[in-house]
Amino acid sequence: MRALVLSALVALGSLCACGSGEFSDADRETILNVLERQRLAWNKGDLDEFMRGYEDSEALVFASGGEFRRGYPEAERRYRARYGDDPSTMGTLEFEVVNVRPLGPDAAVVLGRWRLTDTPQAGEGVFSLVFLDSGDGWRIVHDHTSAK
16 A cells, blocks of 8 residues: 555656646746846846846857857947947837747747837847746847847
8 A cells, every 4th residue: 555655646746747847838928027027127228137138147149240249248248338228328129029939848939029219229120039947037048139
């Protein structure tokens, strides 16, 4: 009897572990919330808060303008140099998410469009973002952005 109960507990534990290892609607919503928080931060001129959507590591990759840039410090430096950290220089940012595609339980690709207005750097284009949940929340680890 004890062996039967133990077997049942092991089986139940396996089922629970499998269920928690899937990308969920809650994961999708969390990723969308990261992007919404970034949009709101940008539009307030809060570059520090905007950058919290990115993984703070040297592994962060940006691809844009025909170049690859690596590392969180470089990404932050480039954003500050180009847009400053004030609503009057950063403008108004809008996102349109086209698709969130899970790559596994802790990774997803997001495809979308961006539009920046009310700034000399105004423009629009598309993006693909790789999000990773490394246990500290969902963060962008790869950003490929292009302009029209």
